[in-house]
Amino acid sequence: MEERSLGQRLHIDFPLLLGILVLCVIGLVVIYSAGGQDINLVYRQAVKLLIALVGMFVVAQLPPAEIARWSYKLYLVGIILLIVVIFYGDVGKGAQRWLDLKVFRFQPSELMKLSVPMMVAYYLSDKTLPPRFLRVLSVCAMIAIPVLLIAKQPDLGTALLVAAAGFSVLFIAGISWRLLSSMGILAAAGAPLLWYFMHDYQKRRVLTFLNPENDPLGAGYHTIQAKIAIGSGGFYGKGWLNGTQSHLEFLPERSTDFIFAVFCEEFGMLGVLLLICVYLFIISRGLYIAINAQHTFGRLLASGLTLTFFVYIFVNMGMVTGQLPVVGVPLPLVSHGGTSMVTLMIGFGIIMAIHTHRRFLSF
Amino acid sequence: MAKEFNLKNQDHESSLVARRVYFSAVIILLLIIMIISRVFYLTVLQHEHYTTLSLSNRVKITPIPPIRGLIYSRDGVILAENKPTFSLEIIPEQIKDVDETIAQLKKIITIEDSDIERFKKARKKKRRFENVSLRLNLNKEEVALFAVNRHRFPGVDVVAGLNRYYPLAEKLVHAIGYVARIDEDDVKNLDESNYSGTTHIGKLGIEKSYESFLHGDVGFQQVEVNAQGRVIRVLDRTAPKPGKNLHLTIDLSLQQIAIDALEGRRGAIVAMDPRNGDVLTFVSSPGYDPNKFVNGIDSKSYKALLSSTDKPLINRVIQGKYPPGSTLKPFMGLVGLENGVRAFSDETWCPGWFSLKGYEHRYRDWKKQGHGHTNLHKAIMQSCDVYFYSLAYELGIDRIYDGLSQFGFGQVTGIDIGGESSALLPSKSWKRGAIGQAWFPGETLILGIGQGYALSTPMQLAKATATLANKGQVIRPRLVSSTSNSITNEVNSLPSITGHKVGISNGSYWDEIISSMKDVVHGVGGTAWRTGLNAEYNFAGKTGTAQVIGIAQDKEYNKEDIAEKFQDHALFIAFAPVEAPRIAIAIIVENGGGGSKTAAPIARKMFDHYMKNRDLISKG
Structure with a gap:
C-alpha cells in the first residue's frame, strides 16, 4: 500500500487524462472556428469542461464496490425520472427530454447512459x-425498459446509445454467439415494427439517409453540406478558420453534432487520422484497464463504457x-x-476509479 | 462473498472477458478503417467534385450594369441624361414591425397606397436582407426630412440610383424616343449576359436604334455569399464599360424656333443639311413626355395619350402620311423636262379647268379664272394646276412613277431611327395589287398635283427637297453625327451616307426649276411672295395645300371641330440659300389652311435664325 x-x-x-485533455483542446479549437470565432462560446465550453473534469475526479475517488452498490438505486431513480419526464418534462425541439430543476435542467436519459451499463454489470x-x-x-428487459422510455420522448440517438451501453x-x-445471432435476427425481423412506431421526422431521416439528393434543401441538406465540407477539405484541409462551408453557414449544427465536418x-x-489516433489511444487505454480490472464488475463496466464511447464516435462520424x-x-x-x-x-x-482502486496483496 | 470456487472462476471469467475485449478491439479497428476509407473517398478521391460544389455554394457572380451613354444636341445641350434619384428603401430583416414603420414614415413622407402595394409585391420576391424600395423619386425636401429623422428608422434608408431623364420632355421625343423597363419581348432578342444587370432598354427612336452604342458592356463582380445569400465580400471585379455618348445633328435653337412657330398646332417640321444629311430640326407636334414611360406609365395616362384626337404618339415626321399636294410640282416639272414632254418655255393654256378629250369632267384649277398662258416657271411660281394636269397626262403614270421614285417618294428615307413609313407613290402595278383595278387616266392627272393616292411623309419631302437643292445628289438623313467615349472623350464621327444621283441629262433643268422655286418667294406673283419679303438671302420654296383625305386619325370627331378637321393641310418645302444650299425644310401644318399662309412663314423664321446663327448673314 x-x-x-x-x-x-x-x-x-x-x-487516459492526457488523451481526454488532448481531445478537449482539439474541441475548443474547432468550436472557436465553427462558432464564428466567438471566444465567448469557447469560454462557456471551457467552463462546462472544468465542471465535467471535477465530476470525473470526484467519481474517480469512489471505490468500485461503492459504485456497484449505487448501481441499482441509480437505475431505479433513472427509470422513475424517465416516467416523470413523460408527464412533467419540458419540451425542447419537439421532444420531451428535460426536467426543469430550477437550478439547472437535467436530462434523465443522460443518466441512463451510465446507470444502464452499471446495472447490467x-x-x-x-x-x-x-x-x-x-x-x-x-x-434484455433491464435494457429495454429505459430504452423504450427514451425512444418515446422521442430521442432515438440517446436510446441507441443507452442500448449500446447495455449490450x-x-x-x-460472454453472451453465447448463438444467443447473440438469434437476437440479431430478432432485431432484424422487428425493424419493420420499429418503422411503424417511428415518428415522421425519424422516418424522413432514414429515407433521407438512403438518398440525400432526394431533398437537397430539406432533410438531405445536412448530409449534402457535410459531405461538401469534408470533400472540399481535401487531404490537408483548408486550414484552421478557413472553412467556407462552416464560416458561411452552409453547414448546420456546425459546433455541435456536425463539428466533425468542420474539423x-x-x-x-x-x-x-490524427484525431482517430487520439480516440484509439483512449479506447485502447480503456480496454487495457478493463482487462486488468480485478473484479468482474470492473471488467464489465470499464469495457462497456469504453465500447459505448466508441459507439459515440462511430455513430457520429458515420x-x-x-x-x-x-x-x-x-x-x-x-x-x-x-x-x-x-x-x-x-x-x-468510473473507469479511473476501477483502475486506481486496485489492491495489490503482498503475500 | 469470497467463496473458494470463485477464485478459479475469476480466472476463467477474466480470460472470457479478455477474449471478448480483443474481439471488440478487432471490430473497432474494422469500423474505424471503414470511417477512414470513407473520409479518404470524400477528401481525396472526390475532392475536386466537392471543391466545385463548395465553390458554387459560396461564390456568386453578380453583374454590374454599365452606365448608359448620354445624348447631346449639336449645340452641346444634354438631351438624355442619367439623373441621380433617391428612393426610400427598407430592409425587412432589420425591422421588427414593418407595417408600424411604414405608418411612422407616412407621417414625414407621402406614401401612397399604391406604393405600399408595390412594396408588398416586391418584398415577396426578395430575400429578407435585401433592399425593397417603398417610395421612388424622393425630392430633395423629402430626402432632407428623412435624414433628420433617420435615427428613428433603423433598417430604412435613402438609396441613390440612376434614372434616365429627358430634360426636353416632349420637345424632341419623337427623335430621341425613350428607354423603359425590359419586357419579355425584349428579352427574346438581346444578349442576356450583357444585359444581366440592366433594367432598361431603348424602346423607341434613337434610344432604340443606337441601343448597342448607348448600352455599353456589363461588368461583373465575384462575391462570396453565405448560406442565406448575403454578400460577405467581393472577390474579384471587372468594371463595366460605359455606353458611348451620342452627338445629334439636331440644332436645338432651330428646333425651338420651329416649335414656337408652329404654335402648338398639329404638324411636322423637318430641316436637314443637304450637304451631309444632318437633320437639324425634327418636330412632330404634339409630343408627349417620355419621362413618364421610363419607369412605366400608369394606364390612365397611357389611355389618355392613345385616345387623344391629336395623336401625340404618332411620329408625324416619319409616320405621318400626307398628300404632298403642290409641293410635288417642282419634281413633276423636272420629270417632264427630263422626259422631253415639255421645254421650260413651252406654254400651256390655263382657262381654270382641264378635261380629258371625250370626257365631260372638268378638273379644276385652284384659280377659277385660270392662269392664262403658262410656262413651267409660271406654273411653279403660281402653282398652276392645269399645267401639271396636262403635263402629267402627257407623261403617263409609268414615267411619273419612275421619275418621282428617283427622289425617294414611296420609299423609306433610311433615317437612323426605326418605324419609318414608306408612304405611297402609286403605280399601275401597285393599284392592281392593292385595289385590284386598272389605272385610270384621271388618276394620273390628280397625281400631277400631288393628290389622289400619293402620300408622303414629311421626312420624304425634306429628303426630296435636299436632293433638289443638291441638284440630284441623294443623301440619307441622319440624326446622329458622332459618338464619343465618356472616359477618353475620344470622338468617333459617323460618315454621312450619300445615295445615287438623280438621272437628269441637262444640268440647266435644275437651275430652271430652282429659279422658279426662288420666284415662289421672291418673284412678283409668287404664291409665297410675302414670305420672301426683305430676306437678306435668297431661298427657294414651294407651297402646297393638301385636301384632307389621308391620315386616318380623326374618325371620331364632334360637330364643333368638323370645320377645323376638314380644313386643308398646309405644306411648304424650301431650301436656303439658293446659291449654296445649307438647309432644306419640309413643313406640314395639319388643317392649317393654305401653305403660303400657314406653313411658309414658319420656314422664313427658321431660315432667318439659321442664317444668322451660322454667320451666313450679318447678325442684327
Whole structure:
C-alpha cells in the first residue's frame, strides 16, 4: 500500500487524462472556428469542461464496490425520472427530454447512459459467466425498459446509445454467439415494427439517409453540406478558420453534432487520422484497464463504457460522412454541449476509479 | 462473498472477458478503417467534385450594369441624361414591425397606397436582407426630412440610383424616343449576359436604334455569399464599360424656333443639311413626355395619350402620311423636262379647268379664272394646276412613277431611327395589287398635283427637297453625327451616307426649276411672295395645300371641330440659300389652311435664325 504511485493516490489515470485533455483542446479549437470565432462560446465550453473534469475526479475517488452498490438505486431513480419526464418534462425541439430543476435542467436519459451499463454489470458480476439464457433475458428487459422510455420522448440517438451501453456489457460478459445471432435476427425481423412506431421526422431521416439528393434543401441538406465540407477539405484541409462551408453557414449544427465536418474541412484527411489516433489511444487505454480490472464488475463496466464511447464516435462520424442516418449524437469530447460532456467524464471517472482502486496483496 | 470456487472462476471469467475485449478491439479497428476509407473517398478521391460544389455554394457572380451613354444636341445641350434619384428603401430583416414603420414614415413622407402595394409585391420576391424600395423619386425636401429623422428608422434608408431623364420632355421625343423597363419581348432578342444587370432598354427612336452604342458592356463582380445569400465580400471585379455618348445633328435653337412657330398646332417640321444629311430640326407636334414611360406609365395616362384626337404618339415626321399636294410640282416639272414632254418655255393654256378629250369632267384649277398662258416657271411660281394636269397626262403614270421614285417618294428615307413609313407613290402595278383595278387616266392627272393616292411623309419631302437643292445628289438623313467615349472623350464621327444621283441629262433643268422655286418667294406673283419679303438671302420654296383625305386619325370627331378637321393641310418645302444650299425644310401644318399662309412663314423664321446663327448673314 505504501508503494502506490501518485496517480493511484490521486485516483487519476494519467494516460487516459492526457488523451481526454488532448481531445478537449482539439474541441475548443474547432468550436472557436465553427462558432464564428466567438471566444465567448469557447469560454462557456471551457467552463462546462472544468465542471465535467471535477465530476470525473470526484467519481474517480469512489471505490468500485461503492459504485456497484449505487448501481441499482441509480437505475431505479433513472427509470422513475424517465416516467416523470413523460408527464412533467419540458419540451425542447419537439421532444420531451428535460426536467426543469430550477437550478439547472437535467436530462434523465443522460443518466441512463451510465446507470444502464452499471446495472447490467452489477447484475452479471455475481453470476457465473457466460450468462445463461434466462439471465440474458432479464438483462434484455433491464435494457429495454429505459430504452423504450427514451425512444418515446422521442430521442432515438440517446436510446441507441443507452442500448449500446447495455449490450456492450452483455457482449463482454460472454453472451453465447448463438444467443447473440438469434437476437440479431430478432432485431432484424422487428425493424419493420420499429418503422411503424417511428415518428415522421425519424422516418424522413432514414429515407433521407438512403438518398440525400432526394431533398437537397430539406432533410438531405445536412448530409449534402457535410459531405461538401469534408470533400472540399481535401487531404490537408483548408486550414484552421478557413472553412467556407462552416464560416458561411452552409453547414448546420456546425459546433455541435456536425463539428466533425468542420474539423474535416479545416484539417483534412490528415487531421482525421490524427484525431482517430487520439480516440484509439483512449479506447485502447480503456480496454487495457478493463482487462486488468480485478473484479468482474470492473471488467464489465470499464469495457462497456469504453465500447459505448466508441459507439459515440462511430455513430457520429458515420452520420456526418453520410454512412449512417442522421441521429443526434455528438462527437464525444469535441462537440459543443455540456450534458454529454459531463456524462462522458463521469464515465471516465468510473473507469479511473476501477483502475486506481486496485489492491495489490503482498503475500 | 469470497467463496473458494470463485477464485478459479475469476480466472476463467477474466480470460472470457479478455477474449471478448480483443474481439471488440478487432471490430473497432474494422469500423474505424471503414470511417477512414470513407473520409479518404470524400477528401481525396472526390475532392475536386466537392471543391466545385463548395465553390458554387459560396461564390456568386453578380453583374454590374454599365452606365448608359448620354445624348447631346449639336449645340452641346444634354438631351438624355442619367439623373441621380433617391428612393426610400427598407430592409425587412432589420425591422421588427414593418407595417408600424411604414405608418411612422407616412407621417414625414407621402406614401401612397399604391406604393405600399408595390412594396408588398416586391418584398415577396426578395430575400429578407435585401433592399425593397417603398417610395421612388424622393425630392430633395423629402430626402432632407428623412435624414433628420433617420435615427428613428433603423433598417430604412435613402438609396441613390440612376434614372434616365429627358430634360426636353416632349420637345424632341419623337427623335430621341425613350428607354423603359425590359419586357419579355425584349428579352427574346438581346444578349442576356450583357444585359444581366440592366433594367432598361431603348424602346423607341434613337434610344432604340443606337441601343448597342448607348448600352455599353456589363461588368461583373465575384462575391462570396453565405448560406442565406448575403454578400460577405467581393472577390474579384471587372468594371463595366460605359455606353458611348451620342452627338445629334439636331440644332436645338432651330428646333425651338420651329416649335414656337408652329404654335402648338398639329404638324411636322423637318430641316436637314443637304450637304451631309444632318437633320437639324425634327418636330412632330404634339409630343408627349417620355419621362413618364421610363419607369412605366400608369394606364390612365397611357389611355389618355392613345385616345387623344391629336395623336401625340404618332411620329408625324416619319409616320405621318400626307398628300404632298403642290409641293410635288417642282419634281413633276423636272420629270417632264427630263422626259422631253415639255421645254421650260413651252406654254400651256390655263382657262381654270382641264378635261380629258371625250370626257365631260372638268378638273379644276385652284384659280377659277385660270392662269392664262403658262410656262413651267409660271406654273411653279403660281402653282398652276392645269399645267401639271396636262403635263402629267402627257407623261403617263409609268414615267411619273419612275421619275418621282428617283427622289425617294414611296420609299423609306433610311433615317437612323426605326418605324419609318414608306408612304405611297402609286403605280399601275401597285393599284392592281392593292385595289385590284386598272389605272385610270384621271388618276394620273390628280397625281400631277400631288393628290389622289400619293402620300408622303414629311421626312420624304425634306429628303426630296435636299436632293433638289443638291441638284440630284441623294443623301440619307441622319440624326446622329458622332459618338464619343465618356472616359477618353475620344470622338468617333459617323460618315454621312450619300445615295445615287438623280438621272437628269441637262444640268440647266435644275437651275430652271430652282429659279422658279426662288420666284415662289421672291418673284412678283409668287404664291409665297410675302414670305420672301426683305430676306437678306435668297431661298427657294414651294407651297402646297393638301385636301384632307389621308391620315386616318380623326374618325371620331364632334360637330364643333368638323370645320377645323376638314380644313386643308398646309405644306411648304424650301431650301436656303439658293446659291449654296445649307438647309432644306419640309413643313406640314395639319388643317392649317393654305401653305403660303400657314406653313411658309414658319420656314422664313427658321431660315432667318439659321442664317444668322451660322454667320451666313450679318447678325442684327
